Amino acid sequence: MLNSGSEVPTKPGIFSGRMFAPGLDGVGVPATAHWQHGSLQVHAAGRTWTSGVQATVQSGGFNAAQLALVWVDLEGECRFYVDAGAPRAAFAAGLPAHLSPQHRAAGQASARVERRFRLWWAALGLLALVPVLVVALLLTRVDSAVGWLVTYIPHEQEAKLGDLVLVQTRARMRVIESGPAVDAVRLIGERLTTGSxxxxxxxxxxxxxxxxxxxxxxxxxxxxxLLQAAKTPEEAAGVIAHEVAHAELRHGLQGMVKTLGVRAGAAVLLGDWSGAALGQAMTSLLEMKFSREAEAAADTEGLRRLVAARINPAGMADFMDTLALQSPGAAVPELLSTHPASEDRAARLREAARAYPGPWTALPVDWAALQKRLPGADKPGSAQ
Structure with missing residues (x-):
């Protein structure tokens, strides 16, 4: 029902809101209202509206936080949105009994939506924190994070990365395809990698x-x-065993992921071989310096493999002596720049080797003949 020309009442129980009705601004107009004989009397823009018996209570708005009384009169649909706070309490206090269930339902709907919004904002906040947490994890627990990622990389995928390095090695260095040196390295290597x-x-x-x-x-x-500098095939076997241990313990893969970033590890895991990061694998492996823990682990595993292959493990420590005896003033051997040695480390290796008395099987390699066939064997200072 519509009455024109009425003044806004000032009696107790009046509450504020916003009125939407035909003929009013599309965004609604400020209004006041009060309950009278079970109907809502709304006053706005110099006019008064009275809700009918078919009025309903509804929740609305973007987050269902608004509360409205809705009815239809002769001019069309009318909506009165009650302001939050005290007006809501006054609205509820005079609410007719038949509208109470709808009022409760509207409140429950608003509460459900509010909970969803809180969860949504919490999820957004967590999502925004993910990059920060990842960076923090990589900075504080980088070894754990890298180790976790590497465990999920299948050996087959890792082998494809090895193929890439193999191609780059052939492109950048002259590979000796055959001869006693190749046969000896393969013989030693196969004895060290049984069951790999x-x-x-x-x-x-x-x-x-x-x-x-x-x-x-x-x-x-x-x-x-290196083969030219080793005095015996057992010394060369000690170096090869150490490198095999790095491969078996996946130190190279862990170091590559740490150096080039988790993105490189994810590329290997997903089989994406087009990434530029993987193109740096060769350089990173050549320059990689392992931690003391990784070096110690490779020493231990290398010695274990030498013993299992019945190759005298003392050769690993002996080769460190060979490195130390390089001519004074000469450049630091390349192997020492990436695999730092020390007297303590050599002593530990020698002591560990003594724990295995043998007997050992001599490697069937004519080492002197092998060295004579190596490139540069006739240069001054080369082994004879």
Whole structure:
């Protein structure tokens, strides 16, 4: 029902809100209202509206936080939205009994939506914190995070990374394809890797530096300079065992992920071989410096493999002596730049080797003949 020209009442029980009705501004107008004989009397814009018996209580608004009384009169639908706070209490106090269930339902709907919004904002907050938490984790628990990721990388995927390094090695270095050095490295390597999950690839490269490295997935590269410096095949076997241990313990993969970022590890895990980060794998492996813990673990595992293969483990410590005896003033051997040695470490290796008395099986390699066939064997200072 519509009455024109009425003044806004000032009696107790009046509460404020906003009125929407035909003929009013589309965004509604400020209004006051009060209950009278079970109907709502609304006063706004110099007019008065009276709700009918079919009026309903509804929740509305973006988050269902608004409370409205809705009815239809001769001009169309009318909506009175009660302001929050004290007006809501006054509205509820005079509410007719037949509208109480609807009022409770509207309040429950508003509470449900409010809870959803709180959860939504909490989820957004957590989502925004994820990058921060990841960075914090990588900074404070980088080893744990990298170790966790690497455990999910299958050996088959890791082997593909080894294939990539293999291709890059062949592109950047001259690989010695055959001969006694290649046969000896393969013979030693196969004895050290019995039962491995990897299918190893053994490479000897024509490089004068005293160096060797293991790539993820079972690729071991030995420099001719190292074979030339080793006094016995057991010394070379000690280095190869140490590198095999790095591969079996996945130190190279862990170091690559740590150096190049978790993105590189995720690329390996997902089989994405197009990323630029993986293109840096060769360089990172050549320059990688393992932690003392990783070096100690590789020493222990390398010695264990030498013993299992019946190769004298003293060769690992003996080669450190060989490195130390390099001519004074010469450049630091390449192997020492990435695998730091020390007197204590050599002593620990020698002491550990003494715990295994043998007997040992001599490696069937004519070491002197092998060294004579290496590139540069006729240069001054090379082993004869």
């Amino acid at each position: 999950a990897y299918s190893y690839r053994w490479l000897v490269v024509d490089q004068p530096e005293l160096n060797a490295f293991a790539a993820p997935g079972g690729v071991v590269v030995v420099y001719s300079g």
